[in-house]
Amino acid sequence: MSYDVIVVGAGNAALCAALSAREDGSKVLVLERGPEHKRGGNSYFTDGAIRFAYHSLSDIRELMPELSDNEADQIVMPEYSTSDYYNDLMRVTGEKSTPQLASHLVNESYRTISWMKSHGVEFELNYSNQSFEKEGKYHFWGGLPVKTKNIGMGLMKTLFNRANELGVDIWYQSRAVELKTEEDRITGVVVEQNNEKIEVPATSVILACGSFEANKQMRAEQIGEEWEAAIVRGSEFNTGDGLDMALAIGAEKHGEWSGCHSIGTDYNAPKVGDFNKPGDIFKKHSYPLSIMLNKEGSRFVDEGADFRNYTYAKYGREILKQPGHAAYQIYDEQVRPMLRKEYNLEEATFYKADTLEELVDQLPVNKEAFLQTIHEYNAAVQEGYYNPTVKDGKGTTGLTPPKSNWALKIEQGPFYAFPVTCGITFAFGGLHVNRKGEVLNQSAEPISGLFAAGEMIGGIFYGNYPGGSGLMSGAVFGKTAGSSATRYVRNQQSSNISS
Numbered sequence: 206m207s208y209d210v211i212v213v214g215a216g217n218a219a220l221c222a223a224l225s226a227r228e229d230g231s232k233v234l235v236l237e238r239g240p241e242h243k244r245g246g247n248s249y250f251t252d253g254a255i256r257f258a259y260h261s262l263s264d265i266r267e268l269m270p271e272l273s274d275n276e277a278d279q280i281v282m283p284e285y286s287t288s289d290y291y292n293d294l295m296r297v298t299g300e301k302s303t304p305q306l307a308s309h310l311v312n313e314s315y316r317t318i319s320w321m322k323s324h325g326v327e328f329e330l331n332y333s334n335q336s337f338e339k340e341g342k343y344h345f346w347g348g349l350p351v352k353t354k355n356i357g358m359g360l361m362k363t364l365f366n367r368a369n370e371l372g373v374d375i376w377y378q379s380r381a382v383e384l385k386t387e388e389d390r391i392t393g394v395v396v397e398q399n400n401e402k403i404e405v406p407a408t409s410v411i412l413a414c415g416s417f418e419a420n421k422q423m424r425a426e427q428i429g430e431e432w433e434a435a436i437v438r439g440s441e442f443n444t445g446d447g448l449d450m451a452l453a454i455g456a457e458k459h460g461e462w463s464g465c466h467s468i469g470t471d472y473n474a475p476k477v478g479d480f481n482k483p484g485d486i487f488k489k490h491s492y493p494l495s496i497m498l499n500k501e502g503s504r505f506v507d508e509g510a511d512f513r514n515y516t517y518a519k520y521g522r523e524i525l526k527q528p529g530h531a532a533y534q535i536y537d538e539q540v541r542p543m544l545r546k547e548y549n550l551e552e553a554t555f556y557k558a559d560t561l562e563e564l565v566d567q568l569p570v571n572k573e574a575f576l577q578t579i580h581e582y583n584a585a586v587q588e589g590y591y592n593p594t595v596k597d598g599k600g601t602t603g604l605t606p607p608k609s610n611w612a613l614k615i616e617q618g619p620f621y622a623f624p625v626t627c628g629i630t631f632a633f634g635g636l637h638v639n640r641k642g643e644v645l646n647q648s649a650e651p652i653s654g655l656f657a658a659g660e661m662i663g664g665i666f667y668g669n670y671p672g673g674s675g676l677m678s679g680a681v682f683g684k685t686a687g688s689s690a691t692r693y694v695r696n697q698q699s700s701n702i703s704s
């Protein structure tokens with residue numbers, strides 16, 4: 206059997222590509238490496254936060270018509286324009302994001318999210334993480350007010366249902382291992398099923414099978430030796446197959462191959478994402494209210510340098526550099542009730558004791574140095590007004606590193622130690638594509654019939670990324686790749702007829 210379009214992968218980018226190609230009339234096959242109960246890739250594990258540009262609340266209400274006038278009256282929703290989004294992307298990537306790709310992502314974001322809605326994806330407001338209440342109104346901030354209903358699980362369920370409805374074929378436990386070409390043109394994919402290889406002919410292929418975050422060896426080679434030890438927050442299947450296959454037929458690398466997105470996560474979280482426990486439940490993001498010590502009893506970052514949004518991605522990396530790739534977030538009873546909800550989940554692991562000495566006795570650390578650091582920190586805490594909702598400037602003096610905000614003495618038992626390590630979210634290394642989603646070769650020419658979307662695309666994110674852009678990038682470039690592939694297939698068909 207031959208297909209117009211084969212999509213490799215079955216995450217958000219892949220299914221958006223499949224829907225887009227199918228609605229344009231292509232015959233589409235989706236290949237998923239995992240079994241059906243482990244489908245959906247990293248997209249399945251997300252919180253569903255999705256960033257797009259909008260003018261006002263009425264743009265957002267178009268996506269969630271059930272939002273009542275009464276509820277809308279309680280909401281203050283500042284505009285998040287395409288330039289705001291573009292500027293955020295440039296700022297957090299140190300102006301490195303490829304302008305052509307960044308502007309495509311930003312400019313197509315609203316059109317794409319409306320298109321997702323037209324395929325049945327449901328959205329809701331993210332009150333708990335992205336708004337604060339003031340004088341009876343909910344003020345949204347940060348350009349990320351919306352998430353998909355029932356987070357990543359809900360998103361993926363809807364996309365799979367829709368793909369089935371539209372007649373997209375989906376093969377599970379089908380790992381793409383090689384791209385076939387003739388005269389520099391894609392002709393099919395070699396697929397591994399039950400240890401056997403079969404060749405499936407196709408006019409075009411869209412690679413949407415993630416980067417190499419779940420591949421220990423590639424992490425060590427590309428990002429740095431210590432990355433072998435990182436926990437994989439999402440799918441175990443994103444081991445760089447798509448990148449290898451494309452590079453083998455002359456595609457060009459693009460973007461920051463030595464970079465990735467990572468965070469501080471529970472030390473005892475599963476080593477790769479557990480499909481029975483999706484949702485971002487292992488992250489530990491209240492560290493600005495803590496002090497973090499490594500096993501030698503030293504602090505190593507300014508925990509209160511800034512709000513979590515601006516430090517969490519780089520502090521994961523710092524934890525990885527510590528002995529045993531571990532650190533302990535220390536809290537006392539004063540701040541325990543303020544910690545984010547993931548600290549209260551039954552999956553959260555922690556130590557607790559009535560005194561600091563008893564707490565530290567339970568930890569596999571240099572106990573003397575650990576206690577001394579806590580005492581030195583307590584002695585360095587300055588008086589001042591403590592307020593976790595603003596950068597309160599209540600810091601330490603004479604400490605290296607300092608704690609610049611939210612410094613409270615750790616003095617009221619019981620005391621808590623939450624062990625953390627580094628979890629990799631996704632690698633930034635990818636392929637060079639243009640704004641049509643065509644994969645480029647080393648002469649910057651499109652490889653005929655080859656397209657890519659999602660994490661596979663390099664050059665959009667460097668060092669960091671504005672939260673919620675991973676899903677949006679997958680959707681925008683997935684939709685684009687689907688239509689580009691269909692257009693390519695039609696051109697091929699008409700040139701075959703005329704020749």
Ligand SMILES: Cc1cc2nc3c(=O)[nH]c(=O)nc-3n(C[C@H](O)[C@H](O)[C@H](O)COP(=O)(O)OP(=O)(O)OC[C@H]3O[C@@H](n4cnc5c(N)ncnc54)[C@H](O)[C@@H]3O)c2cc1C
Binds near residue numbers: 244245414442446447
């Ligand atoms: C815990 C966690 C929380 C996150 N939260 C958010 C969030 O709230 N908002 C946001 O925007 N981003 C978030 N992200 C990032 C986001 O998940 C990714 O940026 C995005 O989902 C990537 O989509 P994708 O379709 O490119 O890849 P994926 O969704 O990972 O899909 C890749 C697919 O390819 C398949 N595959 C791999 N190799 C092969 C092969 N050889 N053959 C066939 N199939 C193959 C995989 O099984 C998988 O189905 C989060 C990530 C994690 C891990």
